[in-house]
Amino acid sequence: MPVYRKRFRIEEVLMGDMPVPSAGDGDIGPMHSEIMAELRAIRAQMAGPPRGVVATGLGAESSPRQVADAQALLETYRAQIAQCEKLKVELDLIYDAINRTKREIAVLHGKSFNGEEMAKVNGELGAVVGGTEEATQQILEAAESIDQAATALSKVTSPDQQKLLSEEIQERVVSIFEACNFQDLTGQRISKVMATMKFIEDHITVMMDIWGGVDAIKAHAPPAVDTREGDARLLNGPRLENDAGHASQDDIDALFD
Template identity: 80%
Template sequence: MAVRKRFRIEEAIIGHMPEPDFVGGEIGPNHKEIMDELRAIRSQMAHAMRNGGGGGTANAAIEESAAREVAEARALLETYRAQIEQCEKLKVELDLIHDAINRTKGEIATLHAKSFNGEEMAKVNGELGAVVGGTEQATQQILEAAEAIDQAASALSKVDSADQQKILSEEIQERVVSIFEACNFQDLTGQRINKVMTTMKFIEHHIVVMMDIWGGVDAIKAHVPPIVDTREGDARLLNGPKAEGDVGHASQDDIDALFN
């Protein structure tokens, strides 16, 4: 901070005064010092007017100089007040940013502790792997049972012996029961998928909270880079099973039209 300008009225009336002390490593007047100077100037003016006698011209010059110094001091005081107001506004903004950063760190810490650590991700991967394995096993069992039923039904139509017909009928019934048993996989699969969905919803919730902290979805969209499909060849054409409302998939009618 620059050294405060010495008022001329102080030099004329009060004389030389010591320089202000260092405050926090910088030199500069504060509000109390300015007000003390203004009071001292007013007191000296009143004293000069009482004891001046015939020195009217000198007193007028002193008054004019003092008024000018007072105006300068008031302008300096207003400048300080404006700077303080700006600092207060800046502090409010910095506090908001600090709070947003702390809240975001808390959300990230929660995600890391309950979702993104190795143990939780291993559970999710294990559940999805079990879903795939269970589905494959049930499909294989159903296909084998269906094939056995088909063979038994064909043989049943060709035999005349009652005993042979009974054996084939019992085999068909066993295979039907096997199909029912294999269909139970959907219950276990549903439970496993629900566990994965719970974890995904937990992650989604905390991501949405972090987005709200920084202005919401609309504010985040402004920073999203454009999505570029870098796949090549057949991979560029494979988009998986079509869900309701999805675009970019060929319908069955489109496929049938290729063979017409």
């Protein structure tokens, strides 16, 4: 069952069911008429701009100052909306960059940084070190045997002994050749490791490009500080052919001149 409530006097006036009292009705004066006129204007604006209302939402009878203020306010709103649109574009770019970076990190984690792949890389490097040590030991032993056989060969005069020593030298030479095969295996293992490192490098480069490139990243990089101490600070290992900052053999010889 619907419930009806009694409408207030102001509602009846706004809805047009009751005439607006004039200035002579009791003690209602011009202030009441002004208030009612403002309420009608508010009600008209809430109902939608009727015919004859300008784009600012003011009536045609509005004063030039009101129109100018409304237009200035409208321009301010438009400028704020334009700034918000620019901000949204920038935020969309940042959001896209973050998503792309997350995808690159996910690929790296799935293809390179997980335990299985890193264990494989470590295994390959360990095999390189172990194979190199074993081959080096075999070559040194063969060279030592050749030296001993050559020394003995120069002292014996029996043809049979000379033949035995010569055959031993030949066997040791073959042993050296066999040991040198480690280079092929080492090259294959290093190629696998380099492929993994190249894969990581490519995706890291893509992430740096997402955030402005190498120069932009370097601008935020902290200064490099060498924390090594003692001999470790002086020893840098073998240098590459084009490395800078290393003393050449000519520099060392010049110190003794």
